[in-house]
Amino acid sequence: MAVPPVKASSFLQFHAIRPLIFSISILLTLITILEALEVGGNGENGIFKEILRDEAVFRLKELGKVSDREGYLERTFLSPASLRAADLIISWMQDAGLRTWVDQMGNIHGRTEAITTSSQALIIGSHMDTVVDAGMYDGLLGIISAISAVKALKISGKLEKLQRPVEVIAFSDEEGIRFQSTFLGSAAIAGTLPRSILQVSDKSGFTLQDVLKDNSIEATEEILSKVKYNSESVWGYVEVHIEQGPVLETLDYPLGIVKGIAGQTRLKVMVSGTQGHAGTVPMLLRQDPMVASAELIVTLESLCKYPDRFLTIGEGSGILQKESFSGLVCTVGELSCWPSASNVIPGQVNFTVDIRAMNDKARAAIVSEFSKQISERCDNRLVNCSIEHKHSAEATHCDKDLTSQLKHAADSAIRKLSTHDLGDMPVLMSGAGHDAMAMAKLTKIGMLFVRCRGGISHSPDEFVMEDDVWAAGLALVHFLEQHVVE
Secondary structure (H helix, E strand, O other), X not given: OOOOOEOHHHHOOOHHHHHHHHHHXXXXXXXXXXXXXXXXXXXXXXXXXXXXXXXXXXXXXXXXXXXXXXXXXXXXXXXXXXXXXXXXXXXXXXHXXXXXXXXXXXXXXXXXXXXXXXXXXXXXXXXXXXXXXXXXXXXXXXXXXXXXXXXXXXXXXXXXXXXXXXEEEEEOOOOOOXXXXXXXHHHHHHOOOOHHHHHOEOOOOOEHHHHHHHOOOOOOHHHHHOOOOOHHHEEEEEEEEEOOOOHHHXXXXXXXXXXXXXXXXEEEEXXXXXXXXXXXXXXXXXXXXXXXXXXXXXXXXXXXXXXXXXXXXXXXXOOEOHHHHOOOEEEOOOEEEEOXXXXXXXXXXXXXXXXXXXXXXXXXXXXXXXXXXXXXXXXXXXXXXXXXXXXXXXOEEOOHHHHHHHHHHHHHHHHHHOOOOOOOOOEEEEOOXXXXXXXXXXXXXXXXXXXXXXXXXXOOOOOOOHHHHHHHHHHHHHHHHOOEOO
16 A cells, blocks of 8 residues: 555654553543443443543643644644654554554554455544644544544444454644645645655755654655555545534534535735825826725625626526535735835735635636736726736545445434434535545545534634534444444
8 A cells, every 4th residue: 555654663752751641541441441331321322422522522632732832732744743742643543453653754544454355445534733823623633533433443342343444544734834835644645745845945944855854754756656545445535624614503513514625726916006105196196006906805805705796607508507606705815015114105015815616617717707807907007917826726526425424424423412303414515625635636535524613713712512522423433333344
């Protein structure tokens, strides 16, 4: 499947705390088993409260303390904190009965083999890195829920009865904070990571190759290419992730099925005018790039709110339908001007544009129309405008059969945990990118969203209720049980 793995001992630098970690892990396992026997919470009704909720929440909080910064959570690719977090994750994978290793891109793997000779593995995963000033659930919930679900199967005696291998992966980088390139971990496994990435530098001037070598990883293009999995060795990929939006909370539903991940276009718009004195240039003689930029930003908002006012939408061959624009969002996130003084008409204004939609043709139509609007409005205001295309990614659609299995498992979990009927499970689109987006280049994918308070993410205010952590873990247990040979 991949090159001989880098041993964890040669990769991790913090061996001093390992005896303590393993002692705590063994103690927690013994407590869990004893509680299960006493209460019957795991054995009789199969809800695994102690593992899927209590222990999972404890572990999320422990990882939330592992940071490179004092006072807030930040953990980037192969940073000292990421190595400490890796040590914890490895110990928890081993506690769940998984064989562990670390690959040449720093991804942590935990695997259990199947009772049959099937070589196609089910991969469950998410990322262990964070943004700056992060919350403790983004990415980490998917890792911990997967480990907890495998441990629940181990406790119930079903782990050795799986009909296909199961591999849990904690991807080393998804956010792209350190090297400004997302999906380093999952893209390497999917085989889409360009070899040139090894020479990309972080803000300190260290290349990716330098960082890998500093962590005892042989970082050559040939070795890196062998991190890639053979698509024939993988059955599918599943990811549990917080919603990072308000829909589930609004609907009062703990879990949601993901139908796909929106495609994305990023633009940089540069507007050049005539710099001048704020008090001496008459209004009618100005070529003001700030005012032109403001008009363009408002135009973008109108275009994305009411695309039918700008585009031909309706019936007919080749004509986009109204539903094609469902979930369309457009954002201007950065704006800068020169010389940026209160008494100067700026000479240059730049701003970014982020356009996302599930329908790639609809997204392309919005990009094309906005480019047209830029040309027309800049001409009217006698300023020069140019557009730089910074990034483009196609929409990713989840596999129907895998999604159906996940929905059945999640429905079953919610019925066990809820005291009343919640109705039909919501089906959502993801506006944010996830490792599943990269893994879709390798295999079929399925995703499950978990409700988060206020829809807040990428913030220390990120929060998931303990019972929702439980529901996510139990849904994975039921999903895995569909792959158990009775």
